[in-house]
Amino acid sequence: DAGVIQSPRHEVTEMGQEVTLRCKPISGHNSLFWYRQTMMRGLELLIYFNNNVPIDDSGMPEDRFSAKMPNASFSTLKIQPSEPRDSAVYFCASSPGASGRAVQETQYFGPGTRLLVL
Amino acid sequence: GDSVTQMEGPVTLSEEAFLTINCTYTATGYPSLFWYVQYPGEGLQLLLKATKADDKGSNKGFEATYRKETTSFHLEKGSVQVSDSAVYFCALRDTDKLIFGTGTRLQVFP
Numbered sequence: 001d002a003g004v005i006q007s008p009r010h011e012v013t014e015m016g017q018e019v020t021l022r023c024k025p026i027s028g029h030n031s032l033f034w035y036r037q038t039m040m041r042g043l044e045l046l047i048y049f050n051n052n053v054p055i056d057d058s059g060m061p062e063d064r065f066s067a068k069m070p071n072a073s074f075s076t077l078k079i080q081p082s083e084p085r086d087s088a089v090y091f092c093a094s095s096p097g098a099s100g101r102a103v104q105e106t107q108y109f110g111p112g113t114r115l116l117v118l
Numbered sequence: 119g120d121s122v123t124q125m126e127g128p129v130t131l132s133e134e135a136f137l138t139i140n141c142t143y144t145a146t147g148y149p150s151l152f153w154y155v156q157y158p159g160e161g162l163q164l165l166l167k168a169t170k171a172d173d174k175g176s177n178k179g180f181e182a183t184y185r186k187e188t189t190s191f192h193l194e195k196g197s198v199q200v201s202d203s204a205v206y207f208c209a210l211r212d213t214d215k216l217i218f219g220t221g222t223r224l225q226v227f228p
Contacts, residue, residue: 004161042218042219042220042221043162043207043218043221045215045216048215056215091161091162093161093162106164106167107162107164107216108163109161109162109163110161111159111160111161112160112161
């Protein structure tokens with residue numbers, strides 16, 4: 001199993017540019033999570049999907065952030081326009097969990113995308 | 119709201135030393151508790167978990183016991199190795215979310 005795949009692994013961009021982070025969950029997993037990790041705030045859940053449907057997006061910091069999951073094997077996290085304070089490592093995770101049990105299952109994390117906004 | 123507090127690092131140990139990383143939690147219900155480990159340049163991996171009071175989670179020589187009376191889930195290992203050097207995160211499951219502590223960096227020297 002290839003595990004959760006994220007791309008790109010590193011992204012450097014200038015303030016105001018659009019950034020798109022991509023995630024391919026483990027095949028057969030029903031739930032997908034996007035996290036952000038910073039020194040100041042630690043690891044924060046941004047949004048999670050179950051069966052491609054967004055369940056909880058209360059962690060999305062503001063309207064500049066959006067996430068989609070058009071099918072079971074692909075999700076994107078978009079920041080438009082990006083700001084220096086968005087610099088962080090963004091993790092995608094997936095779990096086998098069915099609806100209502102998503103977070104009870106073990107979450108498998110991708111390697112992360114390190115984003116730097118200048 | 120629910121929260122997790124863990125000791126600040128870095129924790130620096132010599133190989134074969136005993137490890138304790140403290141973790142306490144605040145929760146209104148009876149959460150499941152987790153330890154995740156993050157090796158350099160990688161994502162988080164589940165290390166162990168416990169789902170109810172007095173449960174002991176264990177894996178790779180690490181152990182943690184769910185203590186409801188002290189609201190704690192301290193991570194221990196009897197003899198650490200250089201390969202255990204990583205960042206360790208305590209977490210709890212709050213209904214539909216995982217809430218993580220800030221992480222504790224462990225550095226083990228030969």
